[in-house]
Amino acid sequence: MIPKFVADVMLGSLxxxxxxxGFDTLYSNNFKDFELIKISLQEGRILxxxxxxxxxxxxxxxxxxxxxxxxxxQLKEVFLYLKDxxxxxxxxxxxxxxxxxxxxEIAKEQIINEIPDYIAMTIDEFYICDSCGKIYWQGSHKExxxxxxxKILKSID
Numbered sequence: 001m002i003p004k005f006v007a008d009v010m011l012g013s014l015x016x017x018x019x020x021x022g023f024d025t026l027y028s029n030n031f032k033d034f035e036l037i038k039i040s041l042q043e044g045r046i047l048x049x050x051x052x053x054x055x056x057x058x059x060x061x062x063x064x065x066x067x068x069x070x071x072x073x074q075l076k077e078v079f080l081y082l083k084d085x086x087x088x089x090x091x092x093x094x095x096x097x098x099x100x101x102x103x104x105e106i107a108k109e110q111i112i113n114e115i116p117d118y119i120a121m122t123i124d125e126f127y128i129c130d131s132c133g134k135i136y137w138q139g140s141h142k143e144x145x146x147x148x149x150x151k152i153l154k155s156i157d
Contacts, residue, residue, distance in 0.1 A: 003087045005078075006031070006039045007048040011066060014048060014074045019100055020145050022091030026100060033057075048078065075152045083156055094127055101131025111135055 004024040007015045008031065015027035025048075026039060033054050040047040040060060047063040049055050055065035064081045068074050082089045094103035106128040112120055114135055127136045 001087060002091050002093075003082060004043065004045045005048050006036055006043070006045040008033075008036055008051055008054065010050040011048050011074070013071050014066065014078070015100075016097045017071060017075055017148070018078065019095040019097045021149055022093040022095055024093075024095060024100065046081075072148065072151065075148070076155055079152050079156050089153070096129035096132060096134060096136075098134060099129060099132040101129040103127040103129050103136065106135075 002023070004026075005015070005018060006026040007018075009029045012027055012029065015025045018025040024045075026043075026045065031039070033051070036047055036049070036054065037057060037059050039045060040062070045062075047054070047060055048066060049063060050066050052065065055063050057063070062085075064078055066074050066077055068077060079089055095101070096103055104127065106126050108115075108120065108124060108126055111126060111128065115126070115137070119137060123137045123139075125138060128134070129136075
C-alpha cells in the first residue's frame with residue numbers, strides 16, 4: 001500500500017520532496033491542528049509534524065514526528081517509518097510538487113506554444129498537472145531528485 005500524507009506548517013520543504021518522489025502529500029500553511037487531525041483521520045493520511053503536542057494526540061492513528069531540520073534526514077525519518085510499517089516506499093506516480101495534483105503525460109504538440117523554444121527542440125517527454133496546469137519536463141533537477149531518493153533508500157537498508 002502506498003501511503004498518503006498531510007503535513008503541518010513547518011514541513012513545506014518535506015512535503016515538496018515527498019511529492020517529487022510521487023507521494024500524495026497535502027500541505028498548507030493555513031491548516032490548524034484540528035484540521036490536520038480531521039484530514040488525517042477522514043482521508044487515512046499519515047500526519048507529518050514537528051509539533052510534539054500534536055504528535056502525541058490520542059486521536060491520531062498514524063503520525064510521524066519529524067526531529068531533524070535537514071531535508072535529507074527528514075526524508076530518512078519518513079522512509080524508516082514506512083519501511084518499519086511495511087508500506088510501499090517506491091511510488092511510481094507523478095505528483096505536482098507545487099499543488100499535489102496528479103500529473104499525466106502530454107504530447108508536445110498540445111503544449112508547444114507554452115514551452116520555451118529551446119525546450120521544444122531538445123525535450124520530447126512532458127507532463128502536465130491536472131490541477132494547476134503547470135507543465136513539467138525532465139531536466140537536470142531529475143538527476144538530483146533520483147540521487148536524493150537513492151541516498152535515502154541506501155541509508156535505510
